[in-house]
Amino acid sequence: MSDSNGTPEAVHLDAEYGLAENPDDHRSELRLWLRMLTCTTLIETEIRKRLREQFDTTLPRFDMMAQLYRTEEGVLLGELSQRMMVSNGNVTGLVERLVQEGLIERQVSETDRRATRVSMTPHGRAVFAEMAEAHAEWISDFMSSVSERDQERLWSRLGGLKASVRGALSDQPAQGRKASRRKRT
């Protein structure tokens, strides 16, 4: 099995290694799960590498800026935590580093002094716009062999999967939050 210059094709190991040999040992859900993990990790690893090499930044910082870029009026930290799907403590640290780089800024909420709203500085916007363009090109390139139609189908079916997961999680007993407060008539 050779590529065009006669050398053996690279053999890639990843999270799916060894599944094909024992197909009955693994339910289809598990194989699907490992494939999702493999695909996202593959892409993430390459994005991380290119962000470091070309923009001297990290993937979590890029992710935070991406969320802030989409909301010009700024985002509360709690909301940022949810949108980035990371813990509050992690957000605090990331914000600190981006503030130090002059890319974002904090404002204490005028209506609730516990809350902090974070937004991008003009400088941050300019820097991010450049990274975002490159990032979009990379993603496009990664998916260049997948037809628009297949991408659309994947997007749609992953939406079904997402709803299934959300549904399964919401059937869990609530952990004593919000549901019992605010009894106002």
Place this chain on the structure above:
Amino acid sequence: MSDSNGTPEAVHLDAEYGLAENPDDHRSELRLWLRMLTCTTLIETEIRKRLREQFDTTLPRFDMMAQLYRTEEGVLLGELSQRMMVSNGNVTGLVERLVQEGLIERQVSETDRRATRVSMTPHGRAVFAEMAEAHAEWISDFMSSVSERDQERLWSRLGGLKASVRGALSDQPAQGRKASRRKRT
């Protein structure tokens, strides 16, 4: 918009927040990418939580044990790094912790004293078998609203995506490894 007991449905924020409002600002590839991220993060977060609560362990440790479980004769550290899709340095640390827990053990390779092979202890196997069963049930439950047919389609199309990504990455210029060495006739 209410669920069955009349309260408003929970509103979930995640990495896809804000995309629908500006569909033209984002290529389909980007939306697909963010959906993939959202799905995998959603599932990972819940698995992590249950592993901690029910088995007092962490997701990376579980992942390492899952790879070792599939290969009874043990795995070299470099190969483990590839199969787990994490760096060599990370693997070293994780191995150390699992060795300390008595779940896995190291053997220096007889044929190459640089290399270390890692395998599960009998105790580790027993512990992992239990976790693996629960884990498979969880994944099944998460995907319970997705038909077998749709899972099959997702698996297949994600395979196409994976190949596309691999292809895009292999078109990158090699970084001076193996390819330029070994001129032997």
Place this chain on the structure above:
DNA sequence: GTTGATAATTTTAAGTTTAAAGAATTTACT
């Protein structure tokens, strides 16, 4: 006006993760 429950974020301790440098070993070349 006071109080207890809740909310929003920070801090803490621990684990994970990366990239790069270092050490020991192996392999290829001369």
Place this chain on the structure above:
DNA sequence: AGTAAATTCTTTAAACTTAAAATTATCAAC
């Protein structure tokens, strides 16, 4: 046989990440 290059893993420094406790603030109930 000697040497240079490559390999395999460990160590290091820094960043990220989590869960839980702590701190500060808000708000509904009384």
